[in-house]
Amino acid sequence: MDIIKAIKERKSTRGYLPKPVPAAIVREILDISRRAPSALNTQPWEITAVAGKALENIRQENVKLLEAQVPVEEHSDYPAFYKPRSRELGIELFRLMGIHREDREARNQWIQRGFRFFDAPVGIVISVDKSLLGDSAWATWAIHDCGAIAQTGCLVAMEYGLGTCIEAAGVAYRDVIKKHTGISKDKEVVIGISLGYPDPDFTANANNSKRVPFDEVISLLGF
Numbered sequence: 558m559d560i561i562k563a564i565k566e567r568k569s570t571r572g573y574l575p576k577p578v579p580a581a582i583v584r585e586i587l588d589i590s591r592r593a594p595s596a597l598n599t600q601p602w603e604i605t606a607v608a609g610k611a612l613e614n615i616r617q618e619n620v621k622l623l624e625a626q627v628p629v630e631e632h633s634d635y636p637a638f639y640k641p642r643s644r645e646l647g648i649e650l651f652r653l654m655g656i657h658r659e660d661r662e663a664r665n666q667w668i669q670r671g672f673r674f675f676d677a678p679v680g681i682v683i684s685v686d687k688s689l690l691g692d693s694a695w696a697t698w699a700i701h702d703c704g705a706i707a708q709t710g711c712l713v714a715m716e717y718g719l720g721t722c723i724e725a726a727g728v729a730y731r732d733v734i735k736k737h738t739g740i741s742k743d744k745e746v747v748i749g750i751s752l753g754y755p756d757p758d759f760t761a762n763a764n765n766s767k768r769v770p771f772d773e774v775i776s777l778l779g780f
């Protein structure tokens with residue numbers, strides 16, 4: 558697939574077909590993704606792909622903790638300036654799904670989908686060693702590098718007809734993730750990715766999130 562076409566067409570997939578992704582394809586996607594850039598070639602990321610019973614256990618335990626109102630890191634802590642962007646996305650997704658503002662049960666069911674990795678057949682967990690985090694510049698670089706390999710993997714997945722959703726909810730309960738994946742307590746779980754074949758009938762998959770105007774976030778100097 559043409560790289561520019563992939564970047565323009567890639568979007569978050571929140572509904573998947575109940576079709577397994579062959580292990581050989583998952584392995585190939587992740588192997589290619591290792592070509593992502595990293596600071597001084599440190600390659601700080603550690604990737605864990607989860608499917609089958611282990612992923613189902615994560616889904617069930619995540620939802621159980623969510624229903625018990627066990628706290629997770631709240632997105633509402635974003636500075637107020639950025640909230641309209643995420644609010645716009647939420648409004649559009651609920652419109653596509655026919656979820657009304659006053660329908661609390663439907664809204665809760667939607668939230669649970671994120672904690673279930675959107676019921677994708679594969680969940681990918683990206684983590685780094687805790688020694689890289691803290692107040693040093695290495696923390697910034699390590700998180701950036703994780704973002705680089707996440708985006709690279711999402712673009713590579715498109716070549717195989719697969720959809721992805723980079724998400725925080727699925728890995729919000731980090732102890733659950735570590736319990737069912739064997740990720741060491743010395744690692745920090747950074748982000749998760751849902752991976753699978755997109756369900757063409759899932760209405761939220763029609764969403765193409767908007768971008769703010771070019772001049773609002775980009776400056777060209779000396780041109």
